[in-house]
Amino acid sequence: MILVVAEQRAGALNRASWEAVACAQQLAAGEPIAVLVAGGGDAARQLAEAGVGEVLALEDAALASYTPDAQVAAVAGAVSQTTPSVVIMAHTYQARDYAPRLAARLRVPLVADVIGVKGSGSGATFLRPMFQGKLVAEVAPQGTGPAIVTCQIGAFRADAVAKGAPATVRRLSVTLDAASRQTVEPPFQEARQAVDLGQAERIVAVGRGIKAQDQIPVAEKLAAAMGAEIAASRPICDNGWLPMDRQVGSSGQTVAPKLYVALGISGAIQHLVGMKGARTIVAINKDPDAPIFEVADYGIVGDLFDIVPAMTAEIEKQSH
């Protein structure tokens, strides 16, 4: 059995959990999959309805607010009870916070930030970036215990998940013998608005090519026609043309929408790391050598002020 550890906050399932399920399905080759969720609730119900395998819900008051101590104890207990062949989770900040401690406690290998799988079952090897993406390593976990694998956000397709008949939720109880040493305060944002671009299905993003704040509506109209969220590269937010919580990239949000339209964005690596997980990338830029074209599926070299209004008109025309 392959165990996927899903992630939720206040009952809302983290979208990246579906990517972990996609990775598990690729690896499984007929092996059953179970999805573990700590805190259960609505996240467990969503997983059960999708029918991706048995859902195991860990319910314990100590798991209501995440702390690494409680999470490690709970997942370690679940792994001991269910004896999976592999444990898979998304490479979120939460996984980064506790998975190394879980692996150390269980004395099993942890393959982190995985972008691909070769083979299936216990003989599988995993691809992961090294040296800041300059190289890709193929890594084989050693030893007998179940390896823990964390999947890079955007590397596996949430929409590739094969869904089946609704599953039942089985409650799992584990003994959390010691109290968590960490005490947590409520999460907060420093930016003015709360926008979670990570959940957006379509994004229209603007870069320096938009030239002025009063040109932003050109992009906003396209976004509205597409049903997309508006986003930006760092310089746009630094200038205050869009709020900081619209920023995509290493210092902003990491996104993996179905469609990402980059308008006047050159494609510096700091921006690319935040959006290269998008399924379809469109780049519109005046500079034919802009690095954004290296990751784009579709490109148009030209003036965005001519092309974007034409796109907006075309979409509006066809949807009426």
Place this chain on the structure above:
Amino acid sequence: MKIAVCIKQVPTREWQPRLTDDRTWIREADASFEMNEPDAYALEEALRLREKHGGEVVVCSAGAARVQQVIREALARGADRGIHVDDAGLGAADGFMVASALAHAMRDEAFDLVLTGLQSDDQGHAQTGVALAELLGIPHSTIIMDVEVSDGRVRVKRELEGGWFQWVSMPTPALLTIQSGINQLRYATLKGIMAAKKKEIRSVAPPAGLTPGLKIVGLALPSKSKQTAMIAGPPAQAAAELVRRLREEARVL
């Protein structure tokens, strides 16, 4: 307060990868090395905490003899002494192995606080610090943007995703992995460089029986995953063609 900072020596950012003949590791002889950047922020934070609360900053690094260069650099920036777990094999080792080697050398020191960068710029496992906390039996928190110390406790600002943060408190001793950009780095002064020459670096043999949890079976350059369809023509026509292909081919509209 007795603070440890774990530092890794990694190839420089300008380094162009060259592989060994069996393509399972880099040709270290061809690389030049520097202090892992996230660890430099951890060192700076440790120096600031010492300036505020007093105590000692001890730099710990595991690897070949060459890692003494980054220990010496940290001493020049103001750390008090160094510990070097001397083993050429640890450069290519996984996070748990490095953590085991460090734990072996650090356990008897009884540090109040252990800081390290959130990940390394070479293998990038982002595991060594957190695994070290488990091996030392102390609580931890990761991706930290602010540190407050008082009365046997530490309160830290942890970065969550999407612009969210959270304050987390725990008793010391504790381990924190530090986010780049938490502070402004200082550089070594000439006086610091001179003083560093007299500071102690204690060499420790690695513990016996370290076994790898991960084996690199191959290293390769990343393949360009995408073929870009460039759409030409007058703006209105190109726009219409793009919209058509997004609908019919990519099916994302």
